[in-house]
Amino acid sequence: MTSKLDRRKQYTRMVLKDSLMKLLLEKPVANVTIKELCERADINRSTFYSHYKDQYELLYKIEEEIIEEMYLTLSQHNFTSESETLQLTKRIVEYVAEKSEVCQTLLGDHGSNSFQKRVMAITHELLIKKWTDENHLQLKTLKYVALFTVSGGIQVIQHWLAEGMIESPEEIAQLINDFTNKGLSFMNTSNH
Structure with missing residues (x-):
């Protein structure tokens, strides 16, 4: 029964x-x-x-499932080198691609800001941990750099989802990783 x-x-x-x-x-x-x-x-x-209790609690539970899955997926890896960071980014983008319908809805115009903020918090935490181990920058500076990186990455992923995921997850991950690690200077080498 x-x-x-x-x-x-x-x-x-x-x-x-x-x-x-x-x-x-x-x-x-x-x-x-x-x-x-x-x-x-x-x-x-x-x-x-x-x-x-209401539609907000239901939405929160949907977001919670995605966040937990994402966190479990990402926390299983130790990303210390640039190639491992690319693997982290690739894994995030692949995860979003696997859950594209849900992620597009939750990150879209009618989704809640809380989901985006929660995704940002997880990736921000992982980047701070990784960069704190690698760099000798002040934590305050690292927090700003991580915030800038994560915000930009989420915007790229949102746009990629909205455009129908034309590029592969690998291409998007490489783009985000290149921009994160090389800033605008990567454009000078990629156009040749």
């Missing part, structure tokens, strides 16, 4: 998540009503409320 209940609970949560993600393609979470979410998921309101 318990496994049937667990499966039903899992199914309900899955259809609610899918329904919210589809609605977020159309409008921001603030404009999503519980009524339309339940209609889209084909469940009643009391079932929704037995799982989530």
Whole structure:
């Protein structure tokens, strides 16, 4: 009896998540009503409320799953050299490509800023740790450099998703890595 209940609970949560993600393609979470979410998921309101307080909690849970998966994926690696940093960037971009629909929605116009901030916090933390071990710069300076790098990387990934991921994850990772490690000077060598 318990496994049937667990499966039903899992199914309900899955259809609610899918329904919210589809609605977020159309409008921001603030404009999503519980009524339309339940209609889209084909469940009643009391079932929704037995799982989530509101649409914001549901969105938070979706974001949390992605963040946890991303963190687990990235924390399994020790990225110390430039080639390992490229592998880190490549792994992030590949992860985003694997979860492109969800990531595009969460990073898109109707997603919440909290997801982007949480992704930034994780990657910022990993970069600070890596760069603190490698460089003798002040922590304050490293924080600004990491913030600049992570913000730019997320903007590149958002644009790449919105444009239909024409370039491969490897190409995007290389672009982000080149810019991070060489700044604008990499453009002088890549145009030849």
